[in-house]
Structures are given as C-alpha cells and as structure tokens.
Amino acid sequence: MVGPDVWETCREVIPEGSVFAFLAEHRGELFPAEMFTDMYPSANGRPSMPPQILAAAVTLQALHGLSDFETVQELRCDLRWKAGCGLGLHDMAFDPSLLAYFRRRLARSARPNRIFEAVREVVKATGVLKGKHRRALDSTVLDDAVATQDTVTQIIAAVRAVIREVPGADAVAAAQCSAHDYTDPGKPRIAWNDEQARAELVDALVTDALRLLGHLPDEQLGERAANAVGLLALVAGQDVEPAE
Template sequence: MQGEWTGELAGPDVWVTCRELIPASSVFAFLAEHREALFPAGMFADMYPSRNGRPSMPPQILAAAVTLQALHGLSDIETVQELRCDLRWKAACGLGLYDTAFDSSLLAYFRRRLSRSADPQRIFTAVRAVVAETGVLKGKTRRALDSTVLDDAVATQDTVTQIIAAIRRVAREVPGADEVAAAVCTAHDYADPGKPKIAWNDEQARAELVDALVTDAIRLLAALPEREHTPKAADALGLLALVADQDVEPAEDSDGRDGRWRITKGTAENRVISTVDPEARHVHKTRSHKQDGYKAHLAVEPATGIYTAVAIRPGSGPEHHEAAVALDLLADDDQETDLDLFGDTAYGSGQASAALLAREHRLFFKPAPLTTAVAGGFSLDDFAIDTTAGQVTCPA
C-alpha cells in the first residue's frame, strides 16, 4: 500500500536550517521549494492499488530522488549515499538531517511500478508544468542538445534463432496457427526453442538450414487465412514476415522466384536484432564502437540543469537521427524562438539547421571535420564561394 508523507523528520529540517547554503537557482532548491506541488500524494495512487500490506516509502521522496538520480547519472547505491551524506539531496527530497534514507532496492521497485503504470512519463510532465508555472527558465535562452545510448538487456539474435522464435510466437499467438505450422513447417521441430542439430561448421549445412527456415516462414504466412487479428497476433505475424526477409536474399543462381534463399552479405539497415524486444537496434556512436539498444535524446538548460525535453527512440534510422529528433525536442519548448543551441556535429545537418534558423534560433554546433575527395586534394575551405554571384572558384 502507498505510504503517506506525515511531515515527521529525523532531525532538523535541512531546507529550513541550511537554505542559504544551497544555490537558489539549483535543481535542489527547485525541488525543495516545489516538491509537494510537483508530486502530490494522489499522483501515485494508481501505482499502489492495494490497501493491504506494509506502507511503502512515500512516493514523493522516491520521485524526487529518481529525478536527481537521472540528472546526475548515478547508480541506485550512489543515489542513496548522496541522500545520506549530501545536505542538498536531503533538502530536495524532504529528509531530516539525521535521516539515513532507505535501501537502494526501493528505487528499482519504484521505477518498475512507474514504467508499468498507465503514465510512465508523469514525473517529467509534472516537472515541466511547475517549471512553466514558476518561470524558472524565464530569460534563460540556452539549450544543450545531446544523446546517449541505452543498452538493452536482451541478447542479439542471429537469423536462425530469430526465425525459429518468430514461428513459435505465431503458433502461440495466432488462433489455429499451431496446427498449420505442424502441417507446413518441416525444417525444425518448433516445439523445441533451441537451434537445430546440424554441423554448424559446415557452410553448406548452414545455408540449407537458412533456406529451409525461410521457406517454412513463407509457407506458414501463406497458409494462414486472412482475417482480423488481435494486436498480439498481428504483431507476431508482422515480426515473422520481417525477420524472414531482413537477413536473406535469393540464392546465388536464383531469380528470386524459385524459393531458394541465402544469408545476405552485410547487415540490413534498421535490422531487428531480437524477437524479445523488436524495437531494439544496433547503435553506432562511432564507426568502431557498436552497442545494442536505444538512444535517449535530451534538451537541457545548462545553468539550472533542468531537462526541457526528453525522448527515447530506436538507435538507427534517419527519422531517429539526432538532428531529426532535435526538431521534436525544441518544438515543445516554452520559448519557441530566439534560443542559443549547443550540440555536437550530429545536430548540424543542413536540413535541421535550416529548420532551426527559420525558427530564429542561434546555432553553436561543432562543425564536421573537412574532408577531401581524394588524398591530398582540396577541401571546401579551399574554394572561393560567392553566394551573391552564384560562383565557385577552384583553387587549382
């Protein structure tokens, strides 16, 4: 059941006694001043539906702690340590001077309840509303744009594993599909979630298996009757069609119509890497470093550290590129024009820059390094460009 905030403190009220030590423009002071308005008790009632059991830690304290944790990028254990030892954290979360906070596992439980609730964005929405109402950002025209990779907890799956898992999911989710699969799918015993027992060091055996699995997927999709499906069934069918196609191409001597397939060379663009989490993607922050998961995008006012907008997107695809997402982040900013925008090279695409300049923003993006078409050749800076006359003069 939900714990109630009674106002009883372990020791002196840190915000009352140490207020002058905490910068007035900081997030700590903001939370200390507006915590009760930000996070009223009723805001979290749906997350604690049971009226039985031991009362939880008041969610207002946990919400404030999670807000600061996200801002500072701390682990759960580090967050609790700050709550125990840092006066600013105690003031922001409403703890007394002698309060030893709580076990770090409560933060994980709270985030889990929040993510599974009907409104997992409620904390950010509440902070934005109070920021707008109090005018904390009034006159602050700088916004820093950035992104980071969020690692996914699922393992990357190869083509064989994905197709088998997708066929099993269709058989499980689509009414009658289990019987159809038993009749038309012959490449593998799909009651077994493991990989087929073949000589995996035999290239020909692997090729024949992939060909047979893709054929099974096509047969299953073709044999199922067309009708309205539940969302789960429709997702299962769509995923099977996707994974059966994304990693294969017609065999070397095939015209694409004889039903013979092989693994394609290279990696498909925007490839689904796991049937467990179909939205996870390969993410490249650099050419040499690859991670699997999502990208978190943010816009922040650097003086106060307040996040003005956040978004979590798949890690690949042009519509999820930093420059494209930046337009969405800034579209909801209370100050629609006249901002100083700071970011790295990723935000400086021509299309995004033109759109931001049209909104009368000032851009301070790191320029992309100049390159030459051939070794020892000229770069753009070597050419004389006269935009008025519409002429470009080669330095040669």
C-alpha cells in the same frame, strides 16, 4: 523524518535558483500524494518510503546521470539532496533497491511518463541543463541502460542472497532458475544499448526470482533468511513490501 528538516534549518547553504531549492519549495506541487494513488492500489502495496520522496530522488538521479547506489549516497551525505527530497538532517535515506521497485511500478502504471512530465517542469523552471553537455531528457530517461543495469544488479544480488541464506534454496535455484549463472560474479553479457535485449533480460530475471520464491521449502525462516526473501520479493516487483 530523522532529524531537523534540512530545508528549514539549512536553507542558506542550498544554492538559490538551483534544482535542489526548486524541489524543496515546489516538491509538493510537482508530486502530490494523489499523483501516485493508482500505483499502490492495495493496503499491502503501501510503500514504506513515500513515493513523493522517491519521485524527487529519481528526478535528481535523472538530471545528474547517477546510478541507484550513487543516488542513495548523495541522499545520505549531501544537504542539497536532502533538502530537495524532503529528508531530515540525520536521515540515511533507503536501500537502493527501492528506486528499482519504484521504476518498475511506474513502468507498469497507466501513466509511466508522469515523472518525466514533472522533470520537464523542473528543467523549464530552473534551466538546470543550460550550458551543460548532457544528453537531452526524453521519455526513456527513467528506463535507460544505466537504470536497467541497476535493476539487473539488484535482482541478481537478491537471488544470490536467498541462495546463500535460505536452507535448500540452492537446489531450488539450480532446478528453477535459468536466466543467469548466479555463481558468476559478473553481469550478464548482453547488448546494453539494445532496449529489447534489456527488457528480455529483466523479464527473465524476474521470472527466475518468482520461480525461486514460489518453490522455496515451506518452513519457518530465521531473520537473515526472511530478510533475504523479503528483499527478493521487493526487487522482483511483487505488490507486498517487507516490513521495515
């Protein structure tokens, strides 16, 4: 934790009865550490950010309908979000790609709806959706079109970073990557409300990422290149996270 605990030091400014206060008080009960043990079975897969914090962040993200980038901005700047997720006053949270990484692990786990089940408890306890014209929460709340577009954006950006920073990666990408034109600054043109189309796009982009990683020249990389490769491995859903 960076800086003093926001819930302990700034409790009086967190709205009483709000979802933020509820998470601050009951986050440990909703998201105990053992709840995520199966998602990180190996020592190499141990997350750099505790999954309890990511779970609380994803819960608030779902309830407020925010993108990954917007969610991290709230975590960096809003005392309520910091209190609800257990961050310190000066904590700058994490890279938005960690949310995509967390969702992918969750989707591949034996209990992909575990966060949704906890979200229902939050909604029931706080009445956070009362009087609001917001879409009903359902089991797709963590894997909807907005979340998928975040994931797609992050994978494409990570592939571009590797192409830009790693010597020879542009030639590898030209030969191995076909899911998207990575020189095109726009998003892929698909029907974003079509669940199968979204899933096929993400699968194709991940395949591109893994092909690119698997065919890079075997050479010592500088810091920027190594960071780019590590980030691509992260957002592509591999089990090993780059060191902080």
